[in-house]
Amino acid sequence: MINITIYWQPITLCFPQWHVENICSILLVISRHRTIVLPFNSPYDYYYIERKKTKEFLKVCLPVKSGGGGQRYHQRETKMLIANSWMDYELLDCSSGERLERWGNVVLVRPDPQVIWDTPKATALWGRAHARYSRSDKGGGSWQFIKKFKEPWEISWACPQSQSLKFGLKCMGFKHTGVFPEQAVNWSRLQGIIRTANRTVKVLNMFAYTGAATLACAAAGAAVTHVDAAKGMVQWARENAARSGLGEKPIRWLADDCAKFVQRELRRGGKYDIIIMDPPSYGRGPGGEIWKLETEIHPLIRACAGLLSDDAPAFLVNSYTTGLSPSVMGYILRAEIGAKRGGSVDCDEIGLPVTAAGTALPCGASALWTK
Numbered sequence: 230m231i232n233i234t235i236y237w238q239p240i241t242l243c244f245p246q247w248h249v250e251n252i253c254s255i256l257l258v259i260s261r262h263r264t265i266v267l268p269f270n271s272p273y274d275y276y277y278i279e280r281k282k283t284k285e286f287l288k289v290c291l292p293v294k295s296g297g298g299g300q301r302y303h304q305r306e307t308k309m310l311i312a313n314s315w316m317d318y319e320l321l322d323c324s325s326g327e328r329l330e331r332w333g334n335v336v337l338v339r340p341d342p343q344v345i346w347d348t349p350k351a352t353a354l355w356g357r358a359h360a361r362y363s364r365s366d367k368g369g370g371s372w373q374f375i376k377k378f379k380e381p382w383e384i385s386w387a388c389p390q391s392q393s394l395k396f397g398l399k400c401m402g403f404k405h406t407g408v409f410p411e412q413a414v415n416w417s418r419l420q421g422i423i424r425t426a427n428r429t430v431k432v433l434n435m436f437a438y439t440g441a442a443t444l445a446c447a448a449a450g451a452a453v454t455h456v457d458a459a460k461g462m463v464q465w466a467r468e469n470a471a472r473s474g475l476g477e478k479p480i481r482w483l484a485d486d487c488a489k490f491v492q493r494e495l496r497r498g499g500k501y502d503i504i505i506m507d508p509p510s511y512g513r514g515p516g517g518e519i520w521k522l523e524t525e526i527h528p529l530i531r532a533c534a535g536l537l538s539d540d541a542p543a544f545l546v547n548s549y550t551t552g553l554s555p556s557v558m559g560y561i562l563r564a565e566i567g568a569k570r571g572g573s574v575d576c577d578e579i580g581l582p583v584t585a586a587g588t589a590l591p592c593g594a595s596a597l598w599t600k
């Protein structure tokens with residue numbers, strides 16, 4: 230049995246690699262005069278300590294032992310891919326239509342229509358949020374700022390084998406912050422595919438938002454075409470690239486309507502090795518072009534199939550639209566890509582681990598075709 234001594238470092242310490250059954254206690258050294266012994270009872274123990282002066286959170290967690298055996302979320306049974314690779318983001322708790330989330334040092338409360346349970350609120354951090362987004366009866370909603378914090382603030386996601394990705398965050402309309410953290414499961418999968426290809430892979434990222442998937446692909450060595458209708462979003466994505474030290478990578482930044490761009494690329498004979506898309510339920514192109522997922526998604530995937538190179542390794546579709554299940558997207562990918570090229574399609578829910586509950590919150594759905 231071993232005793233672990235750790236020294237205070239702001240924000241988070243995680244020890245996913247350790248063989249948890251060998252740990253009997255953790256000694257946290259806060260300062261020269263203050264230490265705390267944290268009894269270690271189970272592999273899922275989490276500790277929160279807030280430093281009074283600086284208001285920094287320290288999270289000590291030992292979530293799962295790496296490789297086999299210690300799987301916490303029974304991925305196979307539920308077919309949910311869990312984004313559990315974050316240090317700077319954490320879904321602390323969820324209850325009564327709301328999520329309590331930590332984004333770096335900032336704690337936010339945001340509505341989530343999936344959270345239809347009213348389980349007891351399991352952490353005191355509910356009462357210490359920096360801001361809360363509330364829906365309005367008239368539609369839309371607004372942020373209520375409770376504690377001061379600087380915007381934009383920054384969080385990072387540690388990619389295996391390359392530098393961390395850094396994202397600027399802001400409290401925006403529609404409860405957005407600038408990152409969909411559950412997408413980390415897709416960033417990891419895409420990076421794996423790009424690295425395995427062992428050549429410069431060309432990626433087309435559509436409805437690309439603030440560029441997280443673009444950056445993940447570029448960090449893994451891909452040349453990326455990033456398309457989003459909103460100029461402001463493209464600018465934000467470029468800033469995220471600069472923050473992440475990826476400003477000089479081969480990324481083509483385009484403010485364009487995705488459907489129109491695909492038609493132009495088909496006429497020009499453009500080819501891509503990997504196509505990814507995360508279309509909204511409803512959106513508008515820069516010229517006011519209406520995007521309605523139910524009617525547009527299949528024609529867009531069909532058109533995109535014509536842009537895939539001969540030895541394309543992957544095609545990924547993600548959606549947050551209720552009613553568009555993983556299997557429905559999988560069906561379309563099989564029909565438009567798998568039927569001609571073979572390979573296989575994985576369709577999964579994607580979700581986030583909920584610290585307080587030790588379970589996972591479904592957030593969206595993804596279908597991935599791979600050769």
Ligand SMILES: C[S@@+](CC[C@H](N)C(=O)[O-])C[C@H]1O[C@@H](n2cnc3c(N)ncnc32)[C@H](O)[C@@H]1O
Nearest residue numbers: 412436438457458459486487507512513514520
């Ligand atoms: C839900 S976000 C995508 C989330 C993002 N992929 C991620 O994981 O961080 C939807 C994006 O689609 C863009 N959009 C909506 N309609 C569009 C259109 N017709 N053409 C291009 N982009 C569009 C919006 O500007 C927005 O940035």
